[in-house]
Amino acid sequence: MVSLRGGDETLTSAFAHLDLVPRKGRLVPLRTKDEVRASLETYQAYVVELPSKYAGVIKDAIQRALPDLKTADFQHLRRVVQFKFLPPHLQQQFKSPRGDTEPALDDAEAEDESAVRYFLVSPTSAIQHADLLATLRKSPPFTNRPPRIFYVTVPALAPTSAEQAEKWTNQFWPIAYKNTNPYGPHPSLVSRNTAEIEADAGHLLALTQSAANQTSEKGLGEQVGCVVVDNSNGRQEIIALAGDCRWRSPLGEAEPKEGQGNVMAHAVQRAIAIVAKKRLRAAGKDELILDRTLFCDTPLTDLEAQVFEVDNIARNGYLCVDLDIYVTHEPCVMCSMAILHSRFKRCIFGTRMPFTGGLTADPVKGRVGENVHVEKGLGHGIFWRPSELNWKLLAWEWKDEDAADEGMITNSISDTLQA
Amino acid sequence: MDDEERKVHEGFMREAIKMAELALVSDETPVGCVFVHDGVIIGRGMNETNRTLNGTRHAEFVALAGILSKHPISILKETDLYVTVEPCVMCASMLRQYGIRKVYFGCWNERFGGTGGVLNIHSDPSVDKPYPVHGGIFREEAILLLRKFYVQENEKAPEPKQKRTRELKTEINPMDVHAPKSMKSEAEKAKMKAEKVQVNGTANRTVTT
Numbered sequence: 001m002v003s004l005r006g007g008d009e010t011l012t013s014a015f016a017h018l019d020l021v022p023r024k025g026r027l028v029p030l031r032t033k034d035e036v037r038a039s040l041e042t043y044q045a046y047v048v049e050l051p052s053k054y055a056g057v058i059k060d061a062i063q064r065a066l067p068d069l070k071t072a073d074f075q076h077l078r079r080v081v082q083f084k085f086l087p088p089h090l091q092q093q094f095k096s097p098r099g100d101t102e103p104a105l106d107d108a109e110a111e112d113e114s115a116v117r118y119f120l121v122s123p124t125s126a127i128q129h130a131d132l133l134a135t136l137r138k139s140p141p142f143t144n145r146p147p148r149i150f151y152v153t154v155p156a157l158a159p160t161s162a163e164q165a166e167k168w169t170n171q172f173w174p175i176a177y178k179n180t181n182p183y184g185p186h187p188s189l190v191s192r193n194t195a196e197i198e199a200d201a202g203h204l205l206a207l208t209q210s211a212a213n214q215t216s217e218k219g220l221g222e223q224v225g226c227v228v229v230d231n232s233n234g235r236q237e238i239i240a241l242a243g244d245c246r247w248r249s250p251l252g253e254a255e256p257k258e259g260q261g262n263v264m265a266h267a268v269q270r271a272i273a274i275v276a277k278k279r280l281r282a283a284g285k286d287e288l289i290l291d292r293t294l295f296c297d298t299p300l301t302d303l304e305a306q307v308f309e310v311d312n313i314a315r316n317g318y319l320c321v322d323l324d325i326y327v328t329h330e331p332c333v334m335c336s337m338a339i340l341h342s343r344f345k346r347c348i349f350g351t352r353m354p355f356t357g358g359l360t361a362d363p364v365k366g367r368v369g370e371n372v373h374v375e376k377g378l379g380h381g382i383f384w385r386p387s388e389l390n391w392k393l394l395a396w397e398w399k400d401e402d403a404a405d406e407g408m409i410t411n412s413i414s415d416t417l418q419a
Numbered sequence: 420m421d422d423e424e425r426k427v428h429e430g431f432m433r434e435a436i437k438m439a440e441l442a443l444v445s446d447e448t449p450v451g452c453v454f455v456h457d458g459v460i461i462g463r464g465m466n467e468t469n470r471t472l473n474g475t476r477h478a479e480f481v482a483l484a485g486i487l488s489k490h491p492i493s494i495l496k497e498t499d500l501y502v503t504v505e506p507c508v509m510c511a512s513m514l515r516q517y518g519i520r521k522v523y524f525g526c527w528n529e530r531f532g533g534t535g536g537v538l539n540i541h542s543d544p545s546v547d548k549p550y551p552v553h554g555g556i557f558r559e560e561a562i563l564l565l566r567k568f569y570v571q572e573n574e575k576a577p578e579p580k581q582k583r584t585r586e587l588k589t590e591i592n593p594m595d596v597h598a599p600k601s602m603k604s605e606a607e608k609a610k611m612k613a614e615k616v617q618v619n620g621t622a623n624r625t626v627t628t
Contacts, residue, residue, distance in 0.1 A: 250487065250488045259492060259493070259518065260492075260516045260517065260518075260547070261492070262487065262492065263513050263516040263517055264480060264483065264484065264513065269475060272473060272474075272475055273471075273473055273475070276471055276472045276473035279472045280471075280472055283472075289470055289471060290467050290470060290471050290476070290481075292481075292484035292485070292488070293484075293488060294483070294484040294485075294487050294488055295480075295484055319472070319473075319474045320474075332512060332516070333508065333509075333511075333512035333540055333545075334509050334510075334512035334513045334516065335509075336508075337507065337508040337509035337512065337531070337533070338474075338475045338509050340508075340531075341474040341475055341507075341509060341531075342474045342475065343474070355545075355546050356545070356546055358512070378543070378544060378545070380538065382508070388537050388538075389508070389530075389531050389537065390530055390531050416546050418516055418546070418547075
């Protein structure tokens with residue numbers, strides 16, 4: 001098995017007995033709510049064909065005619081573009097039809113394709129077509145021949161990654177990518193964090209499954225489990241491990257599975273409570289203070305107990321700051337917000353929950369029948385909404401190596417469970 | 420809502436406020452709640468995030484842990500919640516999964532409210548049945564309690580820190596910890612007002628949020 005770097009030795013040997021088989025696959029960073037929004041919005045813009053030497057003149061003429069035009073709003077769009085850099089559909093659209101009798105660019109330069117430029121004027125909302133035409137006709141080279149004005153669809157907001165910029169360049173209009181992300185975590189932050197956790201993520205997700213198995217085998221809960229890890233300062237400590245206990249009665253027995261069960265005993269809630277107990281103990285306080293059976297926040301399986309007994313939580317810590325949480329499934333809305341309230345640093349989950357997950361912002365594509373395709377998701381994107389909620393963190397979903405592009409989405413418990 | 424009906428709701432909200440007052444004297448964020456079944460209070464709760472070092476121990480969780488040790492979960496389908504501050508996103512989702520009948524609250528929570536303040540977890544698409552909410556019962560009192568809490572925190576604060584040390588934000592202010600429940604917007608305004616009441620120089624701790 002993969003060994004856990006610098007972790008407690010008793011735990012390492014305890015985990016060795018589990019014969020964990022690390023999941024094979026990769027981490028995919030979640031898209032934020034704003035990123036999803038940004039990737040969907042487009043608007044119409046005017047493009048005018050001109051000889052390259054007039055680009056500056058026309059630019060100035062437009063600026064004079066539209067003094068309020070905020071070019072900063074479309075800085076992600078290349079302003080002056082050569083024919084060969086246009087996406088195929090625009091090359092098709094802009095090409096002069098053969099036998100064209102329109103007096104197009106008939107200068108010597110126009111014959112030379114490389115001297116023709118396509119100038120992105122403004123959003124169509126900024127000026128009426130007739131007014132634009134009148135403005136252009138006042139300026140050379142259009143004083144004695146009409147300009148060709150086109151409509152193009154462009155992305156309204158800046159791209160959030162190099163890949164997206166490239167995709168949009170082919171799909172809409174040449175895009176400038178400035179290596180920033182106003183709608184989510186900076187790409188370099190995401191890649192640095194991915195690099196920090198990717199080597200062990202498959203292994204830790206296998207451990208969440210063991211946590212899930214131990215409580216579900218006792219009939220205490222669903223097959224949901226989670227592990228809290230301190231992966232900071234070169235350490236790697238398993239701080240807490242918990243399985244779902246929603247079917248555990250107040251007396252500690254397995255209950256019949258009716259309704260949603262004891263919601264407060266979801267694995268994530270239990271793990272957070274166990275971290276708090278470790279903190280109380282580390283501070284020399286009574287770990288049973290205000291304890292209540294219904295929270296199920298004491299260890300209930302051998303594995304949970306083994307992890308709980310180790311005093312490996314960093315001193316002077318606060319809630320779950322600097323800690324990572326691994327969950328078998330995408331946490332429900334309640335658990336997603338509990339992760340935020342607890343100030344976790346990173347969250348990694350093994351399986352998306354199309355009907356109940358609270359972290360993802362974009363829907364998951366899937367099939368409901370042989371050839372019936374749907375997109376499902378609540379769209380809350382709770383992990384990263386800094387302008388609305390009180391904390392933000394990085395989050396990833398796991399993609400198994402052999403997973404199909406479009407899985408089946410059903411109304412079975414596996415998709416509708418509140419994890 | 421007629422007068423008679425309003426009096427009933429105000430009576431239960433008064434009991435929730437008592438729980439919030441209890442939280443205040445226990446150095447917890449003053450949020451309190453009661454659960455009512457057939458006109459009878461079956462559980463009470465207050466925020467306990469400070470003493471448990473657990474940011475999820477909101478009043479609703481605390482009250483339900485008591486209720487469900489005595490009653491079956493199904494009782495919640497005929498039970499209403501009265502809480503001084505709008506349930507947060509987490510609690511709003513929990514209440515829906517349990518099948519709560521209706522939620523009455525005092526002031527809105529525009530920092531992480533889950534029933535209208537920020538998100539609409541009570542009514543958005545979900546596998547669980549939606550529930551109705553009614554806000555604004557004794558709203559001012561709920562805000563006043565939060566304001567008192569901030570004043571109290573300020574009074575307890577040590578001598579004013581130098582600007583230089585204050586900017587070093589490695590140490591997280593206890594306020595932030597417990598804040599989970601309430602704050603911002605209405606709550607935030609309450610805090611700012613509370614700070615204003617301080618004589619110059621005694622409002623020595625800036626609450627970071």
